[in-house]
Amino acid sequence: MAERVDITQLVGEVLPDWDEPWVEAERERFRQLRLHRLEEAADRALDDGHHHLALQAALSACAAEPLRESAHRRVMQVHLAEGNPAEALRHYHTIRRLLRDELGLPPASATRAVVSHLLGRPVDTRSA
Secondary structure (H helix, E strand, O other): OOOOOOHHHOOOOOOOOOOOHHHHHHHHHHHHHHHHHHHHHHHHHHHOOOHHHHHHHHHHHHHHOOOOHHHHHHHHHHHHHOOOHHHHHHHHHHHHHHHHHHHOOOOOHHHHHHHOOOOOOOOOOOOO
């Protein structure tokens, strides 16, 4: 089994009450490290079939940086792996709206690709 990352250690800010220039650089370094480690933890957990851990890590990355599409892609991938395409599509629409409202941008092609097979599909109208 792959090494597990304790995501509870990937929280907080570096010296939050300090305002020296070098601290800002360290905060950004730690922020980027945290985001990459959370995404790596999500990938490992998903590969190992631990969907709940993968989702927890991916959602933590999304919470830490709401506009980070790579983190949102992992959330959608976990939902798809769990057999929850509606959840994956719901999350896609959430990030789509967020990017539009905050940046005036559409999702990246890599983000759309995760759920492209779900977009624009006709609804099954057969009688039950």
